[in-house]
Amino acid sequence: MTTWNGSDLEEIGAAEELDLASERADGTLRNPVTMWVVRAGDHVYVRSVKGTAGPWYQGTQSRHQGRIEAGGVRQDVTFREAGPDEYAGVDTAYREKYGRYPSIVEHVLTDSARASTLRLEPR
Structure with missing residues (x-):
């Protein structure tokens, strides 16, 4: 697993x-999608409100x-499925960072959204 350097981790967190563009099967990038991003420990995570069907x-x-852009950082990344042991930390990070939007943040704290938790690793 490749780790983030300190300044990129700080900026993204x-x-x-975050703008996320995933790679198609042929290696070209899809149009970027804007979403919330959180840092938990030394890792960066995203979730789909619509779960794995999103x-x-x-x-x-x-x-x-794919490729991400956030906080002035542009980075090619690998998407790793987060394990259930990571969910609580990610939940806490979402609550702390986006808690000022209580009616929205609850949508990324559902079991369906948790199942779509991706850890973003630089490559």
Whole structure:
């Protein structure tokens, strides 16, 4: 597993939103989707409100690679499925970062959304 350098981790973790473009089977990038992003420990995570059926999540499954942009950082990444042991930390990070939007943040704290938790690793 490749780890983030400190400044990129800080910038991405502090960014309000992240643009994610997943790679198609032929290696070209899809159009980017803007979403919330959280940092838990030394890792960066995203979730789909629509769970694993969400269109952007489905797009990450063809090659498990893509590109992100957030907080001035542009990085090619690998999408890794987070394990259930990571969910609580990610839940906490979403609550802390986006808790000012209580009616929205609850949508990324459902069992369906948790199942779509992806850890973004630099490549």
